[in-house]
Amino acid sequence: MIRTYFSDPTAWQRLHAGPLSPYIDPFEQHLSDQGYAAVTVVDKLRVVAKLSRWLERHQLSVDALGEQQVGAFLRELHQRERRTYHGDPATLQSLLEQLRCSGILARPLTPVDESLEARLERDYAQYLHNERGLSDATLRIYLPFIRDFLLTCIDQGSLDLEQLCIRDVTNFVLNQAPKLGPARAQLMVTALRSFLLFLQQRGYLRVPLAAAVPTVAHWRLSTVPKYLEPEQVDRLLQHCDQSTVAGQRDYTMLLLLARLGLRAGDLVHACLDDIDWHRGLLTVRGKGNRADQLPLPVDVGEALAKYLHDGRPSCTTRRVFVRMKAPHVGFASSVAIDSMMRRALKRANLEPACKGAHLLRHSLATRMLRQGASLVEIGQLLRHRLPQTTEIYAKIDRDTLIALAQQWPGGVA
Template sequence: MSSAAVPMPGPLTPYVDGFAAVLTAEGYAARTVTLYRQYVGQLSRWLEAHSLGADVLSEGVIEEFLVERHATGHQTRLRVGSFASLLAYLRDVGVIGSPEQVPAGEVDALLLRFAGYLTKEQGLAQPTVSLRVQLMRPFLVGLTEHGSLDLPSMTAEDVTTFIVAESQVRPASVPPTVTALRSLLRFLHVEGFISAGLTSAVPTASGRRLAGLPKALPAEQVAAMLATCDRDTAVGRRNLAILTLLARLGLRSGEVARLRLEHIDWRRGEIMITGKGSRHERLPLPGDAGSAIVAYLQDGRQAGAHREVFLCARGPYRPMSPDTVSNVAAAAARKAGLGIVRGHRLRHSAATAMLAAGGSLTEIGQVLRHQHTATTAIYAKVDIAGLRRVARPWPTPEAAA
C-alpha cells in the first residue's frame, strides 16, 4: 500500500513506508499494517501541530499524545504499547536513541547497580536477575527512613527479621528470597556499602528438593502426546519437533525456544544447547528428533530474518517464547486426554526413560546438564528395581527372636 493512500503530514512521513515494510516482513496481515499506518499518521500530525520532531519521540511523548486524544473525545484502544514496534523501528534506523534507565530514587538506583552486578559479575540470565531484583526491593524499602536508604546501620537482626517475616507471609518464596538476599549482601559488601559481610546472618531455608518423586509420564502417554501432532500441517510438524526434543533429550522449554539454526550440526548429528547461565553444551541429536526438525524446516517454517528454529505459526512470525513452547506440550496433553501437563514433565519423563533403559545417574545428569549430582539423585527414587537390590528386609518378630 503506498504512502499516498493514507495522507500523512508531519515528521514521521519519511519513515512510514519503511516501518510498514518491516511489519509486512514480520508477517503482519495487510489490514493490520494499514491500521498501524493510520495510527502513525495520527501521531505524526499531532507532533507537527506541537512543533515536535521525530527525534523527540519516546514513551513519555506518546503518553502525552494519548492523553490529549482521550481528552478531545477519541475513544480508541490505543495504548503506549501500541507504538512499541514503531519506537523499535525508529531506534533501529537511528532516528531516536535507546531508552535510558533513570532511577526514581535511592532504592531504584541501588537495584539497578545490583542488576548490573548479577549480569556482569555473576553471569546470571535476565529472568533470574529480574526475579532477584524484585525479591530484594521490599528488603531495601524496609531500610529506608525519612526518604533515605540507611545501609551502614544494617544489622544481622534486620536480615533475619526480613526472612522470618517472609516465611510467615509467603512461605513458598523463602528459598529464592534467601538466595537473592545472600547475593545482595555480597554485592553491598564488595561495593563498600556495608563494612561487614552479613551473609552468614541469612537463615537457611529448609531443603525439600528431594522430598517428592519426579512427575514423569509413562512411555505410552508420551507416545500419545506425539500422536496428537498432525504431520500434514505446518503447526503439527512444528509441534512434533518440539515435543520430540522435550521428550527425547529432556530439554527445558527455554532451551527449545533459544535453539537457533546454526546450533544444529547436521554432519556430526549434534545440537548446541544454550542452558542456564548462558552455558553452551553439545548433545547428540537423536534420529527421530532430527527427522522431525527437518520436516518442519522443509515444509512448515516461515522464511524470514529470525534465526531461531521455532517460530510462531501465525504472523508476525517471531521466535516462540519458553511459555509458548510449554503450551505446546499442554495442548498435546489435553488432546491425548492426560489432563494438565507442562513441558517440564517431559524432561522428567526423558530422565526416567533413560533410567529404565539402563542409564546411570551420571549419564542422566550429563544429558540433562545438571551442575550438581544431588539434582540428579532424585531419579534414584524411581529406580524400584535398583532400590529393591539394596533395601534391607523388614524386621519380623521371628527374625528378632
C-alpha cells in the same frame, strides 16, 4: 509494495502527508517482515499517517517526536473519534523504536534514581558481575529479592542501614518464604545472605547480619520426580494436530523435549545455526553458557525438517521456534513453552501433578532407567554437571531399591 494496500491514489497521498512521510515506506517494510497480515498493516499505517498529520498541524518536526507527544496525540484522537484501538499505542511505540534504531531519533535519557536503595542495588549488581563473576541470569534472580528487602526496610521514606537488626532480616524471610516454593525460597535466603555480606564489606552495617538469615528446609532427594508413562507420552504427541502450522510446531517442540530431554530454555534459545544436518547433530546451549552436541534421532530430525520447511513463518529471526502470530519473533522466555505443554496435556486429557515442560525430561530419564541405562548415561544425555544431580532418579527404580532393602529385625524386608 505499499501501493498494493491503497488502490485509491488520494488515500495513498494522504498516507504520505506530514513530517513522517519519508518513514512510512520503511515502516511498512518492517511490518511486512514481521509477518503482519495486509489488513493489519493498513490499520497500523493509517494511525501513523494520522500522527504525521497531527505533527504537521502542531508544527512539530520528527525530531520533537517522543512518548510524550505520542500520548498527547492518542488522547486527542480518542476525544475526536470517540473510540480506542488497543493496538495504536503498541504501533506507535514500534515506530519510535524503529526511528531510534535507524538513528533518526535519539534515545531518551533514562533518569537515574539517586536514592540510597537504588544506588545500593546498582553497586551490588556491579559487585556480583565484576567481583563474583556471576551471570546476568543469576543477577535477574537475585536483584528482585534485594529490591523487596530494601523496600521493607524503608522507614518514613528513608533507608537507615545502621538501624537494621536481626528482627528486620528474620521478619522479611518469614513473610516472604511462605509465598515461594522451597527451591525459590532457598535462592531468596542465598541472595539476602550475599547482600548482607556485601553491605558489611562496604561498611554500611554496624553489626554482621548475614549469619542471622534463617535457612530454608529443602532436603536434596526428598521428593520423587514426576513423570509420564511411555504410553502417556505417545498419547501426548498423537494429540498434536500436525495438519496445522501451530500443531506442527508444537509437535516438534514436544518431540525434542521427550526424545532429547531438553529444558524449556533450550528450545527458546535454539537457533538455526545449531542444527548440523550433515552430521545429524543438534548443538544445545544450556545453563552456564555450555554448548553440548546431541544426536538427532530420525523422527526428531524429520519433524524438525518438516516444521522448518512447511510450518515456520517467513521471518528475519534466527530462532528455530517463533510465534505463530505477528510479530514473528522468538519466544521471550520459557513460560511460553510451559504454556504450550499445559495446552498439550489438556488436549490429551492428562492430569499429572506437574504440568511444566520439565515433566518430559523426567519422563525420558525414567524410561531410560527402566530400560537398563545407568545413571551415568542418563546424566550425560540430560547434561548434568554433577553426578549427584542424577541420583534422584535412582528412587524410581523400585526393583533395585527392593534388592537393597535390609531385613527388619524380627520380620521381613
